[in-house]
Amino acid sequence: MRCPSCGGDIRIQDKVCPYCGMPNQEFLKHQEAMQHYEKEFEKTKTDVYQETEKTKRFSGRVLVIAGLVVANVLALLLVFNSYNIVDMFRTSAINAKLSTYQSGMDKLLEDGDYVGVYEYYYANDLYSADGLRNYSSVMDVAGDYVAVLRGINKMIIAEADQKEKDEYDDPAEYVANNLESYFSVSSASYFVDEARMKEGHEEYVADMQEQIRQMTKTYCHITDEDWESFKFMSKAGIQKILEERAA
């Protein structure tokens, strides 16, 4: 590059001409351009940093939202499946001690302690164990046995203590209700299903049925004919006979 004043050879970075001392206009332009570029660069750099920061913050929030959506879905599944989850743990705990429970049930049945076996079955939630499915028929009858027994006991105590008849807790109605249920269960076809009845349980079922008959005869003062007719009667019909015999 040549100096416009003396024609001497100058470089762009020379502030003045080294030969005549004339200020180098190209240098000034160059300096201005450099300052402009530097400013532009700084601005671009700041913009890039800000954009990156903004994107980072946005992505962070989106990530948190995604995490929360997943957590909500899992919590919802937990809520809807809480019974199944608890049941799964309960069943596996029962299965771990299945033989103990089975021998406990067998012992109570052998002793003829049908109230005891019914309580044992429900107190230990044994109805949820697949391994004890073949106890379900005997437990159905035990349920009726306990229900009829409870009603008859209510009747006995109410009569002995001369309790006034309660509109919401009428022992005769309670017994009639359970006898009707008993007859409908014991005559149902599923009752004799072998899958639901363990071998040897027929004996306990027969014993419970006989005891239900005997206790109803003894404490409700019914005749054999009454008993036979109960099988075909509605709850109201059974209740009517029970009340007539009690009078």
Add this chain to the structure above:
Amino acid sequence: MKKKSHIGLNIAITLLSISFAVLLLIGIAMFRSNSYSRSPAKEESMYYYVRSHDFFELVNHVDSNNSLGYQPTDNEKEYYALADCYENAFRYKMYLDNGEKDKAAACLQVVQDAEEQTGILSSEVDYIKELFGIQAAA
């Protein structure tokens, strides 16, 4: 401007956090209610059954306690004996009435054995015996 651009996301985060906390609390409550297990009947509740002459419930609760492997206190053992007494007195009359004398005699023996262990509840044994006509027959 920055705040404005994220306000929707912040609201979403807040709502999702609240719903997660609520669902978690519901889940815990449901787990607790589903894993409910029976607790044994103590002396107070057994006393209530005896006082109201609800002996069958006493029998039921004693059986339930046994099923849960509960070890009764000395006082509670008296209630257990009374439950035994009632259950067998009931059966005694039933068997006797239906001509099963051997079974009736076995039940009467249990009543007599249990009676000795009823302690301060022995007055209730008299009530039970009268109820099932044991004194006259024994």
